Amino acid sequence: MSENIIRIATRKSPLAMWQAEFVKAELERIHPGLIVELLPMSTKGDVILDTPLAKIGGKGLFVKELEVAMLENRADIAVHSMKDLPIDFPEGLGLQIICEREDPRDAFVSNNYKSISELPQGAVVGTSSLRRQCQIRAARPDLVIKDLRGNVGTRLAKLDSGDYDAIILAAAGLIRLKLKERIASFISAEESLPANGQGAVGIECRINDERVKALLAPLEHVETRYRVLAERAMNTRLEGGCQVPIGAFAEINGDNLTLRGLVGNPDGSEIISGMVSGSKVDAIALGESLAEDLLSRGAKTILDAVYAS
Numbered sequence: 001m002s003e004n005i006i007r008i009a010t011r012k013s014p015l016a017m018w019q020a021e022f023v024k025a026e027l028e029r030i031h032p033g034l035i036v037e038l039l040p041m042s043t044k045g046d047v048i049l050d051t052p053l054a055k056i057g058g059k060g061l062f063v064k065e066l067e068v069a070m071l072e073n074r075a076d077i078a079v080h081s082m083k084d085l086p087i088d089f090p091e092g093l094g095l096q097i098i099c100e101r102e103d104p105r106d107a108f109v110s111n112n113y114k115s116i117s118e119l120p121q122g123a124v125v126g127t128s129s130l131r132r133q134c135q136i137r138a139a140r141p142d143l144v145i146k147d148l149r150g151n152v153g154t155r156l157a158k159l160d161s162g163d164y165d166a167i168i169l170a171a172a173g174l175i176r177l178k179l180k181e182r183i184a185s186f187i188s189a190e191e192s193l194p195a196n197g198q199g200a201v202g203i204e205c206r207i208n209d210e211r212v213k214a215l216l217a218p219l220e221h222v223e224t225r226y227r228v229l230a231e232r233a234m235n236t237r238l239e240g241g242c243q244v245p246i247g248a249f250a251e252i253n254g255d256n257l258t259l260r261g262l263v264g265n266p267d268g269s270e271i272i273s274g275m276v277s278g279s280k281v282d283a284i285a286l287g288e289s290l291a292e293d294l295l296s297r298g299a300k301t302i303l304d305a306v307y308a309s
């Protein structure tokens with residue numbers, strides 16, 4: 001491979017392309033003379049659009065093709081939304097960089113209402129996320145949750161066509177796609193704990209590719225890494241895939257990291273939540289200890305039932 005080229009494997013969705021373009025622009029800014037090429041590709045998750053994600057199963061629905069491209073040396077790096085990235089990597093590949101986090105909150109999007117509490121009895125809310133569904137239904141058991149798939153633009157179009165009274169999306173995706181004005185209100189972490197890694201972009205590469213690793217190093221954001229490591233460690237210990245009713249959200253104050261987490265029934269009838277605090281350098285241990293705490297208080301029973309269904 002030529003010394004001054006980096007090839008980025010990316011999904012073709014507008015958000016994935018934004019993230020890849022962001023990494024390309026950063027690399028070109030930091031390393032004048034470096035040529036960065038995009039290799040857009042479709043993944044299984046992009047092709048199967050009519051089935052709820054939780055039912056398609058299989059880990060890495062949105063990443064496998066990108067990883068094969070790196071292993072076959074058709075690409076050097078892949079840019080991912082951290083929250084969609086599986087815990088395990090194929091041999092030879094690894095998560096190298098976590099970039100600075102965008103707003104991690106969920107966003108309430110509606111053309112008629114300002115917030116969940118304003119929704120009338122029995123209103124229809126669109127989301128395919130068990131995590132969002134569980135927390136919304138815990139607060140408002142009367143609401144009807146209707147599946148909502150597709151990329152951000154598709155989901156907004158379905159809202160606009162009148163299929164839903166409101167939909168829930170990650171604020172980060174809307175902000176990045178310059179659709180912030182579509183956000184009726186931000187949902188606080190107290191109302192809906194975000195998914196692990198939400199709003200953060202990660203970069204995967206071949207673990208033995210020292211040239212690429214050196215070029216990527218300046219994109220690392222240390223605070224985001226600690227936060228996302230704690231959140232992912234909790235998820236890993238809970239053996240959570242990406243389609244699980246699990247929320248995890250870490251914040252850092254000085255050297256102190258506080259991690260909040262929850263596991264719930266998709267119907268919102270039961271939510272087990274907890275919190276840990278400690279030194280940020282112990283991020284992974286903090287995540288694991290919160291997972292143990294949740295498991296000891298009944299999370300295992302809930303998750304077993306979700307995985308079996």
Ligand SMILES: NCc1[nH]cc(CCC(=O)O)c1CC(=O)O
Pocket residue numbers: 015081082083084168169170171172173197198199200201
């Ligand atoms: N599961 C899809 C997905 N993956 C990443 C984002 C956007 C924000 C992010 O980077 O977390 C979204 C859309 C959404 O959840 O609304």
